[in-house]
Amino acid sequence: MTNSFPDKEPLLRVDGLSVDYGLKGDPLRAIDGVSFELRTGEAVALVGESGSGKTTTAMAIAGLLSPNARVSGGQVHYRGQRLPIDDDAAMRPHRWSETSVVFQGAMNALNPVHRITKQIAEPCILKLGMTRGEATARAIELLELVGIPADRGVAYPHELSGGMRQRVMIAMALACRPSIIVGDEPTTALDVITQAQILKLLRDLRSQLNLALILITHDLSVVAESCDRVMIMYSGRVVEDGTVAEIFAEPKHPYTKLLIASIPNPANGKKMIRPIPGDPPNLVNRPSGCAFHPRCPSTMSVCTTEVPRLGRFGHGRVACHLHPPLQENMVTVHA
Amino acid sequence: MRDSSDILRLENLQVHFPIQGGLFDRMLGRPCGAVRAVDGLDLNVGRGEIVALVGESGSGKSTVGRVITKLSQPTGGRLLFEGRDMTSQRSSSALRSYRHHVQMIFQDAYQALNPRHTTFDIVAEPLRSLRLVDNDAQLSERVSEALAAAGLNPPGDFFARFPHELSGGQRQRVVIAGALAVKPELIVADEPVSMLDVSIRAQILQVLVDLRDRHNMALLFITHDLPLAWLIADRIAVLYLGKLVEIGSADDITFKPRHPYTVALLNATPQIGGAARPGVPALQGEVPSAARLPNGCRFHPRCPLAFDRCKVEEPPAIEVGPHHMSACWLAER
Numbered sequence: 024m025t026n027s028f029p030d031k032e033p034l035l036r037v038d039g040l041s042v043d044y045g046l047k048g049d050p051l052r053a054i055d056g057v058s059f060e061l062r063t064g065e066a067v068a069l070v071g072e073s074g075s076g077k078t079t080t081a082m083a084i085a086g087l088l089s090p091n092a093r094v095s096g097g098q099v100h101y102r103g104q105r106l107p108i109d110d111d112a113a114m115r116p117h118r119w120s121e122t123s124v125v126f127q128g129a130m131n132a133l134n135p136v137h138r139i140t141k142q143i144a145e146p147c148i149l150k151l152g153m154t155r156g157e158a159t160a161r162a163i164e165l166l167e168l169v170g171i172p173a174d175r176g177v178a179y180p181h182e183l184s185g186g187m188r189q190r191v192m193i194a195m196a197l198a199c200r201p202s203i204i205v206g207d208e209p210t211t212a213l214d215v216i217t218q219a220q221i222l223k224l225l226r227d228l229r230s231q232l233n234l235a236l237i238l239i240t241h242d243l244s245v246v247a248e249s250c251d252r253v254m255i256m257y258s259g260r261v262v263e264d265g266t267v268a269e270i271f272a273e274p275k276h277p278y279t280k281l282l283i284a285s286i287p288n289p290a291n292g293k294k295m296i297r298p299i300p301g302d303p304p305n306l307v308n309r310p311s312g313c314a315f316h317p318r319c320p321s322t323m324s325v326c327t328t329e330v331p332r333l334g335r336f337g338h339g340r341v342a343c344h345l346h347p348p349l350q351e352n353m354v355t356v357h358a
Numbered sequence: 359m360r361d362s363s364d365i366l367r368l369e370n371l372q373v374h375f376p377i378q379g380g381l382f383d384r385m386l387g388r389p390c391g392a393v394r395a396v397d398g399l400d401l402n403v404g405r406g407e408i409v410a411l412v413g414e415s416g417s418g419k420s421t422v423g424r425v426i427t428k429l430s431q432p433t434g435g436r437l438l439f440e441g442r443d444m445t446s447q448r449s450s451s452a453l454r455s456y457r458h459h460v461q462m463i464f465q466d467a468y469q470a471l472n473p474r475h476t477t478f479d480i481v482a483e484p485l486r487s488l489r490l491v492d493n494d495a496q497l498s499e500r501v502s503e504a505l506a507a508a509g510l511n512p513p514g515d516f517f518a519r520f521p522h523e524l525s526g527g528q529r530q531r532v533v534i535a536g537a538l539a540v541k542p543e544l545i546v547a548d549e550p551v552s553m554l555d556v557s558i559r560a561q562i563l564q565v566l567v568d569l570r571d572r573h574n575m576a577l578l579f580i581t582h583d584l585p586l587a588w589l590i591a592d593r594i595a596v597l598y599l600g601k602l603v604e605i606g607s608a609d610d611i612t613f614k615p616r617h618p619y620t621v622a623l624l625n626a627t628p629q630i631g632g633a634a635r636p637g638v639p640a641l642q643g644e645v646p647s648a649a650r651l652p653n654g655c656r657f658h659p660r661c662p663l664a665f666d667r668c669k670v671e672e673p674p675a676i677e678v679g680p681h682h683m684s685a686c687w688l689a690e691r
Contacts, residue, residue: 072555073526184644185415214414214582216641219626223640241555244628271630285560287589288630289612294589298560302525 033060039097066236068246071256086114123196133180140176165194186217258314265339366403372434397600406574410587413597461537465549467529471521478517508535527558606682616684
């Protein structure tokens with residue numbers, strides 16, 4: 024996808040965001056100094072393994088952090104204004120109206136005892152002050168937008184297939200005309216063919232409504248066709264950030280390289296994938312220096328002691344001692 | 359080259375689950391339908407061969423795995439293991455020796471492990487219940503061997519650990535070790551890596567391939583992921599609504615698919631830098647219910663290339679190349 028974005032104030036700016044989870048005694052740092060920008064209509068993927076902090080990052084932006092989470096550093100600006108992301112009540116006007124979330128398990132996120140039109144109408148009544156009649160009309164409009172025939176609106180969630188339920192989730196997220204959609208693994212539980220249909224729907228909606236998308240996924244291959252930019256996260260930090268084309272053609276960080284090499288790709292004809300040695304890092308005892316160094320094939324002595332800074336590299340950013348930053352004007356990634 | 363004799367053979371296998379009608383229907387004697395989860399499946403697995411069974415949810419692929427491991431009873435057809443008919447074997451002595459040879463790896467390692475048992479007990483359980491060891495020394499030797507083969511080294515470190523003390527990848531290795539402990543000749547693995555992070559998947563796949571290479575173990579690998587199937591398998595069988603639509607070598611299925619459904623699956627798979635195959639548009643709609651199968655070819659309502667014959671006549675498996683069959687009327691030409 025080639026979109027050109029006017030170089031003005033970004034829609035969303037995240038600066039050095041850190042979030043801790045309260046654990047008996049010691050707090051656990053889930054994300055550690057995450058910085059990035061999102062422009063209107065842009066699609067960014069947050070890619071990482073479980074525990075990499077991708078979901079925490081996205082939930083912080085949407086103001087949906089769990090009660091035991093604490094923002095311990097950094098800030099988020101939306102259209103130039105600082106968001107009170109750690110204040111549940113103050114975030115209420117922002118949630119759903121500006122940023123809304125499409126969750127992973129549609130069966131758990133939908134109310135099983137209400138018809139789907141009623142569920143989609145609910146936010147319109149609460150957030151936009153519509154009457155029941157107006158809201159129902161809006162709900163039917165939204166259903167058609169996501170490709171569900173209007174007469175299916177009387178169905179209950181259990182009467183719909185997984186793909187249809189995910190479409191309902193998307194319709195609900197769009198109810199209050201947000202500018203940012205956060206997709207938390209929206210296709211993970213779906214079959215490949217349904218997944219392709221949902222990804223296409225998200226693509227179409229983005230260009231139709233000029234939506235910005237933050238797609239959380241652990242599957243790099245999903246990103247290729249649905250996003251403009253990719254941010255690779257490891258152990259709560261951004262390790263690489265670049266356009267989809269750059270990241271796939273010329274990954275810089277050793278973790279990104281291994282991640283790409285571990286996806287089976289019949290197109291290159293090689294019946295071999297390289298396992299990434301070791302286990303994902305433990306956040307309670309995060310490795311010193313670069314968190315990836317115990318698994319990295321090209322570790323140097325500096326990697327064990329110093330956290331690499333996320334510096335500009337080409338058109339993107341990379342945090343690796345193999346690629347020292349060329350300029351000195353970037354935010355440091357350090358606790 | 360591998361021994362070509364089949365270790366497992368499924369002949370016209372059928373699993374139909376009856377739909378329980380309401381009381382009213384039963385009083386009026388109305389006929390109740392059936393969900394035809396597996397509907398006439400022929401498949402063979404050779405000794406030391408890796409066969410991937412690929413399909414969407416609802417295609418019946420997990421039911422096939424459950425029938426092979428005797429967790430479900432087929433309603434028709436035959437299940438032959440090393441030439442012996444196991445279809446209606448139910449005596450516990452016959453099943454015990456069968457389970458010595460055939461083991462299963464489940465998808466969800468979180469649920470497959472008893473949270474109150476240690477790793478040692480979990481892996482030792484099949485050895486104890488199948489009475490394969492005489493004394494404790496032998497038992498701990500076999501457990502160590504299985505844990506090491508599953509990539510948990512050194513095995514002694516893991517003996518006393520409970521499932522919650524293990525990472526997701528380690529848990530899946532414990533599940534594999536439990537299946538390996540009895541030294542089976544066939545393992546049925548139902549989506550063994552789909553719950554794991556991408557970086558861990560390759561390690562687990564390596565363990566499975568090593569088992570084949572070292573112990574000539576056969577593997578039926580059940581997955582919905584075609585690139586993954588291509589990577590690990592010798593042959594791929596594509597299942598749609600309980601019936602095989604195409605079967606062939608992993609390379610033929612991936613690079614020379616002949617059934618429109620296989621092509622659609624390949625096209626829908628997101629790829630890094632891979633271009634979609636031209637000529638076949640993306641599939642619309644969803645898999646129909648296995649309780650109301652379409653007439654003719656069961657894929658025709660979604661097939662972009664369907665013509666009149668497809669709506670009335672079900673295509674047989676037609677040979678389209680060496681060891682490559684496609685159940686599609688287009689393959690006839």
